[in-house]
Amino acid sequence: MTEPVRLTRYARGGGCACKIPPGELEAMVAGLGPPSGTAELLVGLDHGDDAAVVRLDARTGLVSTADFFTPVVDDPYDWGRIAAANALSDVYAMGGTPLLALNLLCWPRELLPVELAAEVLRGGQDVARLAGCHLAGGHSVDDDGPKYGLAVTGTVRPEELITLDAGRAGVPLSLTKPLGVGVLNTRHKATGEVFPEAVATMSTLNRDAARAAVDAGIRCGTDVTGFGLLGHAAKLARASRLTVAIDVARVPYLSGAAEALRDGYVSGGTRRNLEWVTPWTDVGPTDEAQRLLLADAQTSGGLLVAGELPGAPVVGELLPRGEHLLVLR
Numbered sequence: 001m002t003e004p005v006r007l008t009r010y011a012r013g014g015g016c017a018c019k020i021p022p023g024e025l026e027a028m029v030a031g032l033g034p035p036s037g038t039a040e041l042l043v044g045l046d047h048g049d050d051a052a053v054v055r056l057d058a059r060t061g062l063v064s065t066a067d068f069f070t071p072v073v074d075d076p077y078d079w080g081r082i083a084a085a086n087a088l089s090d091v092y093a094m095g096g097t098p099l100l101a102l103n104l105l106c107w108p109r110e111l112l113p114v115e116l117a118a119e120v121l122r123g124g125q126d127v128a129r130l131a132g133c134h135l136a137g138g139h140s141v142d143d144d145g146p147k148y149g150l151a152v153t154g155t156v157r158p159e160e161l162i163t164l165d166a167g168r169a170g171v172p173l174s175l176t177k178p179l180g181v182g183v184l185n186t187r188h189k190a191t192g193e194v195f196p197e198a199v200a201t202m203s204t205l206n207r208d209a210a211r212a213a214v215d216a217g218i219r220c221g222t223d224v225t226g227f228g229l230l231g232h233a234a235k236l237a238r239a240s241r242l243t244v245a246i247d248v249a250r251v252p253y254l255s256g257a258a259e260a261l262r263d264g265y266v267s268g269g270t271r272r273n274l275e276w277v278t279p280w281t282d283v284g285p286t287d288e289a290q291r292l293l294l295a296d297a298q299t300s301g302g303l304l305v306a307g308e309l310p311g312a313p314v315v316g317e318l319l320p321r322g323e324h325l326l327v328l329r
């Protein structure tokens with residue numbers, strides 16, 4: 001009998017933890033200069049929002065994003081579902097509705113059977129179907145390691161756009177999924193243990209959370225992915241020219257997250273996230289373990305929105321800009 005393939009063995013950093021760190025990414029794209037096209041650009045590169053948006057007409061914006069990454073779990077079907085939910089999330093995070101998606105697939109043909117790639121794509125297709133989004137094409141290349149994701153196009157009503165720079169002081173911050181998938185995925189990669197709760201949260205669409213946010217009139221937010229709660233909160237604070245206070249005791253975690261951290265399952269991406277935010281952070285009463293969990297690199301994480309949503313815990317508040325971008329309290 002042959003051993004089942006462990007897909008995470010073929011991943012350097014897993015999932016959104018394989019993203020280029022925030023500081024390096026910003027330095028890299030800074031040289032691009034301002035975008036220039038004929039359509040009115042509603043959201044561009046200014047603040048590193050979740051997707052780009054151009055105006056089609058008075059009532060419609062076109063939302064465009066692409067996301068792909070290395071395996072976060074060994075099961076190819078689950079990885080496909082997670083990668084698709086994560087890619088679609090950037091459209092939801094802008095207050096939009098995904099309409100059309102294309103597969104982006106890198107596959108080491110000589111190392112891994114093509115049947116596994118078909119399972120990955122089947123997972124992506126099933127999640128796109130749940131989202132009511134056509135998955136109707138893509139691009140595939142032979143590569144050293146597997147990577148999968150989607151390019152997604154959607155629409156948004158311009159007045160319903162959710163962006164990083166629309167925050168106002170005094171507004172509470174809500175988080176729609178628990179943290180901890182980074183440390184649990186790191187443990188899964190090292191030991192093969194499966195964490196069904198983590199797989200379930202990562203493959204859950206942010207569609208309902210986004211709809212609730214738009215209906216509640218929320219206009220500021222993002223999804224919490226590779227830069228962790230602290231990294232994404234810092235981007236929101238910077239873009240909105242505010243300070244974000246995080247009420248540490250209110251932040252929800254998946255079960256097993258604290259143990260995984262204690263047992264040392266911390267990705268390099270998480271450590272880089274914490275290093276990136278530390279110069280701008282008042283760490284308050286927190287210890288390093290708490291800060292690492294708050295900076296845990298998420299894959300297909302929840303929405304962090306400025307406002308209150310039924311069923312989502314309030315984890316902090318927007319404050320007038322003080323000495324720090326982030327205050328942990």
Ligand SMILES: Nc1ncnc2c1ncn2[C@@H]1O[C@H](COP(=O)(O)OP(=O)(O)OP(=O)(O)O)[C@@H](O)[C@H]1O
Nearest residue numbers: 016029045048049050051065067086090223225226
């Ligand atoms: N190579 C690149 N060229 C131009 N812009 C880039 C490039 N890579 C990333 N960006 C932009 O930088 C910003 C931050 O990217 P990042 O991938 O962190 O955000 P995201 O798309 O919200 O990802 P996530 O799926 O993790 O939520 C986005 O506005 C993205 O479009």
Ligand SMILES: [Mg+2]
Nearest residue numbers: 050090223225
């Ligand atoms: Mg995003």
